[in-house]
Amino acid sequence: GESVGLHLPTLSVQEGDNSIINCAYSNSASDYFIWYKQESGKGPQFIIDIRSNMDKRQGQRVTVLLNKTVKHLSLQIAATQPGDSAVYFCAENTGGFKTIFGAGTRLFVKA
């Protein structure tokens, strides 16, 4: 069945270190993947996306990697800052109007 899940529910990193948040998906038909950041009391905020015809995409301080062979998605945050503390969700779309979210990883940044 279709599902998107995360390996770790929480991740704690030191300020300035790099963060890696992982996500596993099971629907091989998914062709569009998105990472969202959700701060307390706010709605999900778009960070970066990637299509299935790519395996890497970079943004400002963020990189998304897609490994279709093992159905794995990761978000790398460089030089993590206190403002990066939030819950991060991966999400997938199989080409229709339905986006499926993963369970979320809470990132704590220690000063």
Next chain:
Amino acid sequence: EPEVTQTPSHQVTQMGQEVILRCVPISNHLYFYWYRQILGQKVEFLVSFYNNEISEKSEIFDDQFSVERPDGSNFTLKIRSTKLEDSAMYFCASSEQASSNQPQHFGDGTRLSIL
């Protein structure tokens, strides 16, 4: 930067009552969505809406739920005869293109508490 706005921020309703959650999507967007997030859990898709009709819905979106775009700016979610398990954050989202092509913009949600 344009935003999706939702009202009210918190709605408290007695079980069995009807509730309407309101959203103003970004003005040039054509695709509209509702999601639900039970406290501490993941964001769950409810419904997508395009061209004045539902384009896709999840198994959560049963006959108790309905959506409407009553005018050119608002997008509403109605829950008839609310149940305790309807208590959650409800997020509205919109996008210029279909969600298979671009990310959605989310509002900050309405917290619905059913007593």
